[in-house]
Amino acid sequence: MTRALLFCLLGLIAIMIQGLLLRFGLPDVVLPQLVLVLVIYLGFNEIGVLGCFIAFVLGLLLDFSSALLLGPWAGALVTVYGILAVLSSRLFIESPIVAAFIALAASITGSVIYVLLGYEYRSISWEGVCRIVGQGLCTAVLAPGILGLLSRRLKKRSSPALGRSLSASLAS
Amino acid sequence: MVGMSEGISARARVAITSFSLLCVSLFLTAYSSKHPSLVSFGAVVVSEVVTPFQTCTNFLSSSARSFLERYVLLTRVSRENEELRVQLRNVEGELGVISEFRTENERLRSLLNFVSDTDLRGVVGRVVGSDPSGWVKGVTIDKGSSSGISVGMAAVVARGVVGQVVATSVNASRILLIADQTSGVDAIVQGSRVRGVVEGSGSQLCELRYVTRDYHVKRGEVVLTSGMDGVYPKGLLIGTVSAVEAGGATLFQTIEVTPAVDFARLEEVLIVTTKPASAEQSGEPLSSVVKRLRQKEGYR
Numbered sequence: 001m002t003r004a005l006l007f008c009l010l011g012l013i014a015i016m017i018q019g020l021l022l023r024f025g026l027p028d029v030v031l032p033q034l035v036l037v038l039v040i041y042l043g044f045n046e047i048g049v050l051g052c053f054i055a056f057v058l059g060l061l062l063d064f065s066s067a068l069l070l071g072p073w074a075g076a077l078v079t080v081y082g083i084l085a086v087l088s089s090r091l092f093i094e095s096p097i098v099a100a101f102i103a104l105a106a107s108i109t110g111s112v113i114y115v116l117l118g119y120e121y122r123s124i125s126w127e128g129v130c131r132i133v134g135q136g137l138c139t140a141v142l143a144p145g146i147l148g149l150l151s152r153r154l155k156k157r158s159s160p161a162l163g164r165s166l167s168a169s170l171a172s
Numbered sequence: 173m174v175g176m177s178e179g180i181s182a183r184a185r186v187a188i189t190s191f192s193l194l195c196v197s198l199f200l201t202a203y204s205s206k207h208p209s210l211v212s213f214g215a216v217v218v219s220e221v222v223t224p225f226q227t228c229t230n231f232l233s234s235s236a237r238s239f240l241e242r243y244v245l246l247t248r249v250s251r252e253n254e255e256l257r258v259q260l261r262n263v264e265g266e267l268g269v270i271s272e273f274r275t276e277n278e279r280l281r282s283l284l285n286f287v288s289d290t291d292l293r294g295v296v297g298r299v300v301g302s303d304p305s306g307w308v309k310g311v312t313i314d315k316g317s318s319s320g321i322s323v324g325m326a327a328v329v330a331r332g333v334v335g336q337v338v339a340t341s342v343n344a345s346r347i348l349l350i351a352d353q354t355s356g357v358d359a360i361v362q363g364s365r366v367r368g369v370v371e372g373s374g375s376q377l378c379e380l381r382y383v384t385r386d387y388h389v390k391r392g393e394v395v396l397t398s399g400m401d402g403v404y405p406k407g408l409l410i411g412t413v414s415a416v417e418a419g420g421a422t423l424f425q426t427i428e429v430t431p432a433v434d435f436a437r438l439e440e441v442l443i444v445t446t447k448p449a450s451a452e453q454s455g456e457p458l459s460s461v462v463k464r465l466r467q468k469e470g471y472r
Contacts, residue, residue, distance in 0.1 A: 015222065018304035018306075019222070019226065019302050022304070022306060023302045025436065029306075048186065051186070052189040052193060053189075056197075059197070062305055065305075066305055066310065067339035068211065069205060070201065070203075070204035071198065071201030072197070074196075074200065075194045075198060076197075081190060086183050117197065120205075121205060127374055
C-alpha cells in the first residue's frame with residue numbers, strides 16, 4: 001500500500017513537471033511522458049495485480065489533470081503496463097539503449113491507444129502524428145536516466161523470479 | 173518448474189487484470205463524455221494538490237530568470253568599473269522590476285478597459301499551468317470557486333476569446349482553450365454575417381465549420397462570437413479568416429480561422445462571471461414585459 005501511494009505521489013510530481021514544462025514554452029511535440037516512464041518501471045519491477053492498479057490510477061490522475069475525459073490515459077497506461085509485464089522476462093532492459101527503445105515503443109503504443117480510446121471525441125491530424133513520434137523520442141532519450149534513478153531509489157524487495165530486475169542491472 | 177508455473181500464472185493474472193481495466197477505461201470514457209461532473213470531481217482534487225506547487229514554481233522560476241538576466245551577464249566586467257557596475261546593477265534591477273510592473277499594468281489596464289467597454293463583470297486569474305499530456309489544449313488559473321468561478325463560464329482577454337471553464341476547485345480552475353478539438357464556439361463572420369461553429373483543428377488554428385457553400389466568406393474577414401451558445405457574450409473577437417476552401421464534393425466549406433489570442437503567451441485571463449447588461453435586458457421575463465406594456469397602455 002505504501003508503495004502504491006509512493007507511485008501515486010511520483011505520478012503527481014511527474015504530472016506537475018510535464019505541466020510546468022509546457023507552461024514555460026516547451027512545445028507539446030517534444031514533451032517527455034514522465035508518467036509513462038513510471039509505468040515502464042512498474043512493468044519490470046512491480047509485476048502483479050497491484051502494479052496493474054497503480055498504472056490505472058496513474059492514468060486516471062493524468063485524465064483528471066486534463067479535466068476533459070476520464071479513461072483514455074488510464075486505458076493506455078494499463079495496456080502498456082500489461083504488455084511490458086507479460087513480456088518483461090523476454091526483454092533485456094540491461095542496456096540503456098534497449099531501455100530507450102522500449103520507452104520509444106511504449107510511448108508510441110500508449111499515445112496510439114490514447115488516441116484510439118478518445119477517437120470519437122478527438123480525431124488525429126498530422127500534428128498529432130508528429131506529437132506521437134516526438135514525444136516518443138523525447139521519452140526515449142530521458143527514460144534510461146530516469147529508470148536508473150528510480151531503480152536506485154526504489155529498491156525492489158519482491159520475487160526476483162518474475163523477470164529480470166531492472167534495478168540491479170542499471171545500477172551496475 | 174513450480175516457480176515457472178507460478179510465474180506464468182502471475183503473468184496471466186496481469187494480462188486478465190489489464191484487459192479488465194482497459195474495458196473499465198472504455199466504459200469510463202463513454203460515461204464521462206455524458207457526465208462531465210465525474211471528471212470535475214477528480215480534477216478538483218488534483219488541482220488542489222498540484223496548483224499551489226505550480227504557483228510556487230512559477231514564482232521561483234521567474235525570480236531565477238530575472239536573477240540570471242541581471243547578474244550572470246555582468247560577471248565578465250572588469251574591476252575598474254566596479255562602482256559604476258554596482259550602480260548600474262541597482263538601476264537595472266529597479267528598471268527590471270518597474271518594467272515587469274509596467275507590462276503587467278498594461279495587460280491589466282487593457283483587461284480593465286475591455287471590461288468597462290463591454291460591461292462584462294468577471295474575475296482576473298493568472299495562468300499557472302498547462303495540460304500535462306500536451307493532447308488537450310487547456311490551461312490552469314489560480315482562481316477557483318472561492319472567487320465565484322464555476323464550470324461553463326467564458327474566459328476572455330482584451331484581444332479576444334480564450335475558452336471556457338471546464339473544472340473548478342476552491343483555488344484553481346481549468347480552462348479549455350478554443351483551439352482544442354473538443355471545443356466549440358457559436359460564431360458569426362462580421363462582414364458577410366455568416367454563422368457557423370468555430371472548433372479547434374488540433375493545431376494552433378481553428379476551423380469555422382458548418383458553413384454551406386452558398387455563402388461567400390473572404391480571407392481576412394473577422395470572426396466574432398454570436399452569443400447564441402449561452403457561454404460567450406456576443407461580439408467578442410475570435411480571430412480572422414486565414415483560408416477558405418470551397419472546392420471538393422463536401423456540403424460545407426473548409427474555413428480556417430487564426431485565433432486573435434496567442435495561447436502560448438497567456439498570462440492573465442478574465443473569467444466572465446456575469447452576463448453583459450444587454451443580455452440581461454433581453455432576458456427579461458415575459459410576464460414582466462406584459463405587465464409593463466399593460467401599465468403603459470392603461471389596460472387592466
